[in-house]
Amino acid sequence: xxxxxxxxxxxxxxxxxxxxxxxxxxxxxxxxxxxxxxxxxxxxxxxxxxxxxxxxxxxxxxxxxxxxxxxxxxxxxxxxxxxxxxxxxxxxxxxxxxxxxxxxxxxxxxxxxxxxxxxxxxxxxxxxxxxxxxxxxxxxxxxxxxxxxxxxxxxxxxxxxxxxxxxxxxxxxxxxxxxxxxxxxxxxxxxxxxxxxxxxxxxxxxxxxxxxxxxxxxxxxxxxxxxxxxxxxxxxxxxxxxxxxxxxxxxxxxxxxxxxxxxxxxxxxxxxxxxxxxxxxxxxxxxxxxxxxxxxxxxxxxxxxxxxxxxxxxxxxxxxxxxxxxxxxxxxxxxxxxxxxxxxxxxxxxxxxxxxxxxxxxxxxxxxxxxxxxxxxxxxxxxxxxxxxxxxxxxxxxxxxxxxxxxx
Numbered sequence: 374x375x376x377x378x379x380x381x382x383x384x385x386x387x388x389x390x391x392x393x394x395x396x397x398x399x400x401x402x403x404x405x406x407x408x409x410x411x412x413x414x415x416x417x418x419x420x421x422x423x424x425x426x427x428x429x430x431x432x433x434x435x436x437x438x439x440x441x442x443x444x445x446x447x448x449x450x451x452x453x454x455x456x457x458x459x460x461x462x463x464x465x466x467x468x469x470x471x472x473x474x475x476x477x478x479x480x481x482x483x484x485x486x487x488x489x490x491x492x493x494x495x496x497x498x499x500x501x502x503x504x505x506x507x508x509x510x511x512x513x514x515x516x517x518x519x520x521x522x523x524x525x526x527x528x529x530x531x532x533x534x535x536x537x538x539x540x541x542x543x544x545x546x547x548x549x550x551x552x553x554x555x556x557x558x559x560x561x562x563x564x565x566x567x568x569x570x571x572x573x574x575x576x577x578x579x580x581x582x583x584x585x586x587x588x589x590x591x592x593x594x595x596x597x598x599x600x601x602x603x604x605x606x607x608x609x610x611x612x613x614x615x616x617x618x619x620x621x622x623x624x625x626x627x628x629x630x631x632x633x634x635x636x637x638x639x640x641x642x643x644x645x646x647x648x649x650x651x652x653x654x655x656x657x658x659x660x661x662x663x664x665x666x667x668x669x670x671x672x673x674x675x676x677x678x679x680x681x682x683x684x685x686x687x688x689x690x691x692x693x694x695x696x697x698x699x700x701x702x703x704x705x706x707x708x709x710x711x712x713x714x715x716x717x718x719x720x721x722x723x724x725x726x727x728x729x730x731x732x733x734x735x736x737x738x739x740x741x742x743x744x745x746x747x748x749x750x751x752x753x754x755x756x757x758x759x760x761x762x763x764x765x766x767x768x769x770x771x772x773x774x775x776x777x778x779x780x781x
Contacts, residue, residue, distance in 0.1 A: 377429045384422045385529045391415045392534055402559065519604050519706040522664050522724035525732040533565040533733045533765045537625075563767075567735040568615045570599050570606075571761035578744075578754045595760035596738055605708040607732075607766060608666075609715050617766050620730065621717050625771035627653035630778040641686045643675050643780055648699055650721040650775035658773035660723040665701045668710025671718035671780040672696065672703060711781050718781050722774035729773035735763035 375383070394412060398404055404412070541557040572595055610619035620626075629646050636642030647665060654662045667675075675698065678686045687698070696703040701721070710718045723729045740760045768774075 375425075377426065377433070380422055380426050380429065381529070384419060384426065387415060387419055387422070388528075388530055391419070392530070400562075404560075517600050517604060518704050519608055519666055519708065520600070520732065522666065522704060523607075523730050523732050524725060524727045525734055526727070528567070528733050528735055528765070531567050531735070533567065533767055535563055535565070535767050535769060537561045537563055537769060537771070565617070565733065565765040565767050566614070567733070567763050567765045568606075568617050569761060569763050570603050571759065572598050572602075573757050573759045575755050575757050578756055581756065595758060596740060599738065599760045599762060601708065603762070603764060604706060605713060608706070608709050608720070609713070609717060610766075617764070618768075620722075620766065620768060620774060621720060621776040623768045623771040627657055627772060627775035628778070629653070629775060631780050641678055641680075643678055644686060644698070646777050646780065647675070647719060647721060650719070650777050651699055651701070653775045654721055654723060654773055658723065658729065658770055660728060660770070660773045662701060662721050662723050662773075662775075663726075664704055664724050665698050665719065665721050666704045666706060666709070666724075667719040668712060668781065669705050669707065670710055670712070672705055674780055716778045717776045718779065719777035720774060721777070723770075729768070729770040731767045731769075733765040733767050735765070736761075738762045 391412065394408060394415070397408075537560070539559040539561070543554040543556050545554050547553060574595055606617050606619055608619050609621055610617040612618035612622060627650065629650055631643055631646045633642060636645050651662055654660060676685065676687050676696075680686055696705075707713075709715065709720070738760065739762065740758065742756055742758050744754075744756050
């Protein structure tokens with residue numbers, strides 16, 4: 374049976390071969406019947422290899438878990454055994470890269486992984502009356518509400534290739550002996566280049582050694598800032614390299630702009646735009662939307678609408694508990710709307726299930742630390758912490774989303 378490494382290499386090779394088939398034509402309509410069948414066959418092979426990789430990874434995890442149990446049992450053996458030799462403490466970067474959470478993200482594409490690091494602090498460097506806790510800011514809120522709506526997959530390529538389908542349904546009733554109608558399908562090849570999201574922070578070795586709270590810089594601020602930028606690009610990225618093409622920037626997405634004339638406020642105009650957005654997803658995208666994403670200011674504008682008697686049109690219950698509009702759960706993100714310089718305030722869509730879009734990770738979040746990141750830093754005892762990931766966005770069906778402008 375092939376090893377995990379061999380299977381991954383085989384998957385990479387077959388992915389490249391499949392890409393060559395797509396690159397052999399300029400338009401998908403030029404594909405021959407044999408090429409189409411070959412694409413289906415190779416796609417199934419990749420799926421089978423992926424299943425085998427997942428199975429081996431699960432077995433490896435079981436093996437590691439069993440080894441940890443054995444190690445724990447060994448440590449509880451009678452005291453007559455040889456004393457255990459204390460190992461040297463690992464660096465922050467080593468602990469993160471070796472954590473099960475990070476490995477799980479790389480192998481399975483899980484989102485929002487937690488990880489834990491431990492810094493060795495001795496009494497010789499811990500002087501409580503000189504510890505200034507305000508040096509370390511509080512960890513920021515979860516930056517990923519919009520990202521969490523879409524499922525993640527992994528790629529081993531620098532560019533993710535996929536097809537956007539267009540079709541015409543000509544099915545009809547026909548009398549006996551009459552000519553049958555013919556459906557039409559079109560396929561547009563789309564390439565989504567993988568982009569790197571990265572940030573760094575110079576920090577003195579003394580701070581890492583003397584401040585227990587310095588860990589907040591490591592696992593909080595940097596990773597958080599990278600994910601905030603990723604969410605903004607996911608929503609409104611303009612596609613000018615190295616930016617990705619954001620969800621709302623794809624051709625074919627449904628678009629509605631609120632105007633008081635077309636949607637009178639006294640008739641719940643802003644709420645009606647959201648209702649129309651839901652309808653467009655259902656009619657044009659042929660899918661049922663599963664969420665309404667909006668800026669905090671847009672949500673406030675919607676729930677604050679009142680009728681002629683100053684009653685909230687959504688009802689007072691809309692202001693408590695899990696917010697919903699027209700039966701759909703509301704997700705609020707600070708990376709859309711006027712706060713980030715865009716008039717796109719609301720996005721309605723079929724986010725989940727991988728039917729209309731996917732996050733594509735070439736590499737998940739990686740946090741590392743170095744003492745040689747910049748000239749002169751080594752002599753100053755200044756370290757550089759780096760957080761980065763590599764990502765592409767695949768939007769298979771832009772018609773499954775509606776962007777709504779000027780709600781705020």
